[in-house]
């Protein structure tokens with residue numbers, strides 16, 4: 001029996017509700033199928049923790065987290081207590097950077113039983129590979145002067161190393177899928193970093209001659225996600241472009257509450273981190289309304305990461321079995337609670353294991 005040691009970081013708001021739900025589902029899946037067991041150690045790091053301790057995580061947090069095989073995170077942020085840039089950089093982005101989680105993999109596909117807001121959606125199934133360590137998310141810059149004269153400077157940072165890394169990952173993923181890659185650019189307006197991004201794309205493309213690659217400006221690309229999502233296979237983007245594209249990706253699926261993501265350390269040096277695309281949703285937190293599917297699908301990505309692809313597929317099938325049956329939270333047109341959806345997914349897993 002393999003036992004996988006995981007750190008659970010529920011964080012804030014609905015993060016707490018959906019992590020609880022996904023842990024429950026994962027235990028049910030492991031019990032039903034055998035061979036693997038998941039052991040969770042839960043850490044309370046969050047905005048509430050910040051209010052009490054003056055920091056999002058204790059000083060030795062990274063050393064503590066390093067001992068685990070993977071991190072399972074809900075969401076971070078409670079702007080009523082802590083400014084968003086403090087909470088995000090104090091936890092989520094700190095972990096992404098210090099653990100060299102260079103790529104953020106975010107699939108989007110049409111799900112059974114979930115209506116897309118698109119009027120005429122064809123089936124779509126694509127993956128956005130988001131650069132996860134630099135780009136527009138940078139601490140380089142500052143603010144000077146006050147009042148009328150105030151200046152804020154925020155520099156984007158693009159290194160050849162990180163750009164090549166995310167592109168190689170995207171090309172390799174495209175090779176495993178349908179060999180079509182779209183690279184998000186904006187080289188018409190952003191005159192240094194984006195022509196650089198395009199040059200690196202072209203150079204890396206020579207290593208993957210079987211992949212059909214094209215570049216689209218991010219503005220047009222965001223619109224294509226709405227007008228023709230079925231044409232995409234793998235999309236690679238800088239940190240901010242990927243962030244925005246993946247909210248569009250989840251919107252066309254039907255809700256941000258169902259979109260998963262995997263922050264991967266490609267070298268295996270540090271634990272990878274699995275978390276849904278959505279945030280802490282303060283508007284619905286604590287009411288039992290949160291959709292747990294994003295977090296549960298994130299657990300499927302974690303199963304794939306550990307080589308349990310079959311279990312991962314079983315889990316995704318159980319999710320779609322339940323959405324198809326109409327047991328859904330409010331954000332996707334249902335009336336069920338977080339708990340009811342969770343129980344339904346567990347029942348579907350148990351039923352499938354019996355046949």
Ligand SMILES: NC(=O)c1ccc[n+]([C@@H]2O[C@H](COP(=O)([O-])OP(=O)(O)OC[C@H]3O[C@@H](n4cnc5c(N)ncnc54)[C@H](O)[C@@H]3O)[C@@H](O)[C@H]2O)c1
Pocket residue numbers: 014018074075076077078079084088092256257258275276277278279280281282283284289290291292294331
């Ligand atoms: N990765 C993360 O931890 C992460 C991601 C995004 C935002 N945030 C933080 O979360 C806070 C809120 O940010 P926001 O409002 O921009 O984004 P959000 O994703 O929290 O919410 C956007 C909208 O989606 C809905 N929503 C989100 N998750 C849902 C779920 N599971 N089920 C049903 N509906 C859901 C919310 O109710 C809201 O209407 C901020 O503090 C922000 O910094 C954190």
Ligand SMILES: O=C(O)C[C@@H](O)C(=O)O
Pocket residue numbers: 088243277
């Ligand atoms: O990366 C961010 O900006 C935080 C959040 O919006 C996310 O998509 O993970």
Ligand SMILES: [K+]
Pocket residue numbers: 073074075076275276277278279
């Ligand atoms: K999240």
Ligand SMILES: [Mn+2]
Pocket residue numbers: 243244247277
């Ligand atoms: Mn985001």
